[in-house]
Amino acid sequence: MKENFARLWKLQQLDSELKTITGKLEQLPARIESLKKQVVEAHQELELTKQSVVELRKQYKLAEVELKAAEDKISSYSVQLYSAKTNEQYKAFLREIETQKKLKNAIEDRMIALMEETEALEQKARASERQVAELEAEHREKIQLLEAEQAELTAAMEERLAQRTETAQSLPEDLLKRYERVKASKGGIAVAPIRKERCSGCLNPIPPQRIVEIDREDRVYICDACGRILVVERD
Numbered sequence: 001m002k003e004n005f006a007r008l009w010k011l012q013q014l015d016s017e018l019k020t021i022t023g024k025l026e027q028l029p030a031r032i033e034s035l036k037k038q039v040v041e042a043h044q045e046l047e048l049t050k051q052s053v054v055e056l057r058k059q060y061k062l063a064e065v066e067l068k069a070a071e072d073k074i075s076s077y078s079v080q081l082y083s084a085k086t087n088e089q090y091k092a093f094l095r096e097i098e099t100q101k102k103l104k105n106a107i108e109d110r111m112i113a114l115m116e117e118t119e120a121l122e123q124k125a126r127a128s129e130r131q132v133a134e135l136e137a138e139h140r141e142k143i144q145l146l147e148a149e150q151a152e153l154t155a156a157m158e159e160r161l162a163q164r165t166e167t168a169q170s171l172p173e174d175l176l177k178r179y180e181r182v183k184a185s186k187g188g189i190a191v192a193p194i195r196k197e198r199c200s201g202c203l204n205p206i207p208p209q210r211i212v213e214i215d216r217e218d219r220v221y222i223c224d225a226c227g228r229i230l231v232v233e234r235d
């Protein structure tokens, strides 16, 4: 019987450790995913800025074409001006030239605005390119650490699971069943060591005489208050 108490206590310790390990392991994938997502989003945002630069450059090229057309019209009308046969024709050409000049000014203003906007966006793209690269390097390192932790915890879990199987198999079936039953109903803690003359599971006091009996380890005692299996700590 004595060795069964040692096994029960070992089983409890393994289960408690497994619970802690599993709890940590469960959080890791979400943390890794969130870091990866941040990098992807930063890249997407940078890509959008770069696309805007391309779009602005296209608009600038189109404006150049429009400008050229307006300038061509101005020179064409300026030549035609001298071949005007009537005063009215002459005035009409002058009006056309005036219209095209206004258009030309408007296009030039737009081109200046486009150029300024492009430069500002290019500057933003260069800055965020550096920031994204830094973020990526930083997150890559964090992810590597988390993945290493994941591998470590997985190995620790497997090791304990193997020990747990071995320990569980070495216990009498009815005792194991009892352990599992109490564990399921008591938040994972089935075996409670007595500390300071109290059940460490629920802090219910245990009379000294009872402790002496429990210490003999010749049968299973359970806490009257919480139903956990009581053991005397021996480390």
Ligand SMILES: [Zn+2]
Pocket (backbone or CB within 6 Å): 192, 199, 200, 201, 202, 203, 204, 223, 224, 225, 226, 227, 228
């Ligand atoms: Zn108790």
